[in-house]
Amino acid sequence: MEMNQSQRLPVPQQVAWEALNDTELLKQCIPGCESIEPDGDHAYLLAMTAAVGPVKARFKGRMALEDIQAPDSYTIRFDGQGGAAGFGKGSARVRLEPDGDETVLTYTVNAQVGGKIAQIGSRLVDAAARKMADTFFARFTEAVTPDATDSTPAAEGAPAAAAGDNEPTEQAKRKRSWTAWISKS
Template sequence: MDMTGTQRIEAPREKVYAALNNVDVLKQCIPGCETIEKLSDTQMRATVTLRVGPVKASFIGMVTLSDLDPPNGYTITGEGSGGAAGFAKGGAQVRLEADGKATILNYTAKADIGGKLAQLGGRLIDSTAKKLAGDFFEKFGSVVGKPAEAQAPADTASKEGWLAKILASIGGFLQGWLGKILGSTGALLLGLGLYGHACCLVGHVHAAGAFQPPICAALSQTSPGI
């Protein structure tokens, strides 16, 4: 059976091509992929568990890359055995076209199965194969095209938390240092003196008979009404 499709990916061709060769990305995108190991620049070994109708099987096989043409595309083929369930093999020709800052991924895929799976009927096999191919390329597009800006808020929050910790440490150090030098009473008087200085500067009027810090009393002699 032959399957064709197109996927627009919001990333440049070079990034898309590199992702097509990245086993970590492929593992996220291949439906049912449990393990994938890169053996060389063109070969990988994978374990994939799939369900086709009532039959569920684990396939262990090889994936081979050929016709490498970076960053324009390549051909990917695979063949695996599912034990009593049968076997599966297939491949896809992938072509990448630049579209501004994005990439248009075009693919033509083929798939063949044998054994018990082949007895399920051509219509079920075709629909399952097309769904698996569509799921792979859709997932691939979402993973590779994920905007880098999504990480920025977390980084900013991390920096803000780091700064807050430093400021809190400095504040705690100064508070302890002043407390040791002045004692609790001295620190209180210092605070009142600072408060009085500030409130007088902003024009605060003290009630008659109320406590006035020394600086306020001095200011009141030169500026009546304070």
């Protein structure tokens, strides 16, 4: 399977680069991701649940960042096992290019699948991969997009928080995050 796509991010290149290297942010944005743990220099162990057609499985795998050209590009090599469901392995070349105050992220993925997942057929596998990529980028773009409402609570009719009292803001953030997560699932 090969997949190419570009995504415009409403942030400068350095901000996009830092977000792409923030494992907590990535964990929130990757559909079905349960954990991302360090495993050496520029390497991580992942656990996630994924569904391809009628096959749903928990995958455990490893990804390593190679050819790192900060803040412009890197290659991600990945390998995951899903038990009886099969396996997935491959690489993704990720490139960031500044465009004014924004950044254009371009990626090319080359992947192979085997086991029950491969028996489903390339159309369903490709469709599931595109859906996961679309969901990831919708979540990622929302996560990196500056929220103008956080800096101007009085503009929304909310009273300004007293010095040191930021609980209403945190509560509003949690509510917005939960609502966004539900609407994207």
